[in-house]
Amino acid sequence: MNKNGVSEEDVLADLAKIKLLDTPYERVLSSMCTYPHPIAASVHQDFLETNMGDPGLFKGTTILEERVINLLGKLLHKPDACGYLSTGGTESNIQAIRAMKNCSISKKPNVVLPSSAHFSFEKTGNLTGVEMRRARLDPDLRVNIDSVKNLIDENTIGLVGIAGTTEFGQIDDIQQLSLIAEENDLFLHVDAAFGGFVIPFLEKHYSYDFEVEGVSSITIDPHKMGLSTIPSGGLLFRDKSLLESLSVHTPYLTVKTQSSLTGTRSGAAVAATYAVMMHLGMDGYKKVVDNCMDMTRYLVSGAKERGFSTVIDPVMNIVCLKMDSPVELQKRLLLEYGWRVSVTHNPQSLRLVVMPHLNKDIISEFLDDLASLA
Ligand SMILES: Cc1ncc(COP(=O)(O)O)c(C=O)c1O
Incomplete structure (x- = not known):
């Protein structure tokens, strides 16, 4: 300087x-x-100083985050889903697997995911110590269901399906994955970081979200096809227990616990996401x-x-x-x-x-x- x-x-x-x-x-x-959509860009400016890491100070913006989670929940067929707005797909995927780990007892946990899964799962494995087992793909580039079944063992804590693969934009058979998850008492995380703001608006209907019983968590990014500002990712859980498993005590803040991975967190992106979702x-x-x-x-x-x-x-x-x-x-x-x-x-x-x-x-x-x- x-x-x-x-x-x-x-x-x-x-x-x-x-x-x-x-x-x-x-x-x-x-x-x-x-x-970003112009309304998102302009609202982002208006909320620049807000910090979701200390929500007691920003009660208004915290209400906006609750509303966004509700809007995303409705989009994903579960209006009462819980969660928070993250920095993007990477953080959401890390947190989803961390939550699975926190709610499991295995000492050597593994998760079975498609080999088409985004590289953020490599970071996830490295950070959480959960082994990432990659299942092979079918010729249409969806995950091969037999390969998923074969990789499951007594230390498997969850499965991952991708709704909108990064490379090919393919959608895994989430219903099949859900059946396997339910049969084996496993969590099922759906990475819809890209697809979450696309699939609900396609001509063809795909069952990929909380409408499918076995889905326990979903990544959906407003800063991709949601036209919000960066950094705006979403992580939603069917049950509160998964979100709560991520919580740590926060002795010096206005709230007692925090479940996000980052501490200080952009309220501007929260407000921007709310604005563009309401507007469009x-x-x-x-x-x-x-x-x-x-x-x-x-x-x-x-x-x-x-x-x-x-x-x-x-x-x-x-x-x-x-x-x-x-x-x-x-x-x-x-x-x-x-x-x-x-x-x-x-x-x-x-x-x-x-x-x-x-x-x-x-x-x-x-x-x-x-x-x-x-
Ligand atoms: C399916 C999927 N998941 C996760 C991510 C990671 O998202 P981010 O770059 O916002 O962390 C991407 C990024 O393209 C993605 O396509």
Whole structure:
């Protein structure tokens, strides 16, 4: 730091220059985040100082968090679900497994999850000491149910299913996983970090949330397809006992216990999430998802016209184009045209996430650039 401060003007000019190095979302087909809705951005500003880590000081914002949990609970077919707003999918997944561990007696606990599970579960295993057992996938990239069954032993405390896999946007058979969980007296966590704000608005109905009896907890991220500000993740539990198992005593705060992983926590993201969920409502989110699915179909048909094929028929707004060496193409798309795309390795593909910041003109331009390189 300088001894004397720099003028506000100079600081802002410096920031504006540096921000130009960030990729504008209009060139991004790799991210599951997007521009927050304007109402979320503006409300976030209004609540900047609020701290959910000390809720007694921020009684109003705490009411907003309770309301958001209720709105998310309704979206997930359990209005009386309990939980809190986390920093995102990673924290929610860590906490869900930590809760399973705290409510189990096994000395060497393990959890069975799909090999398509997000890398946050690797962090989860490392932090909690719970072994992560990866079940193989079916050809349609959903978790193989027999593989899940075969991995369960006397130390298994829970299962994980993914509703909207990070790489392929596939939805595991949560009903089957629920039956296995109930038969074996296991917890079942559903990671719907991305899918939670997509699946309820798709034409086809999927049973993946608390509507399925065996589901004990769900990750759902408002800062992805919920169009809220970062950091806004959600973790919901069917039963209070799981949430309570995470609680620690907080001797010097305005409340006696805390269940979140982080201490200080953004109330701004809470208020932003409340604002955008209230403002858009079910119809508003349906329009967002309809638009993304329309663009997804446009992208798929344009890609097929140009000779590409998809790994699976997209279930949600993620398209994976089969490719032998996607990394090379990924590099060239960035260097020659400034596009940010990602790749998958098993199977190999070019992965494209069709977020609300795109439109059909951008997609056409992308397809032409892609075709010129392939
Ligand atoms: C299915 C799934 N779970 C968890 C995460 C992690 O979320 P975050 O990056 O918000 O921690 C992601 C991120 O893309 C995801 O797709």
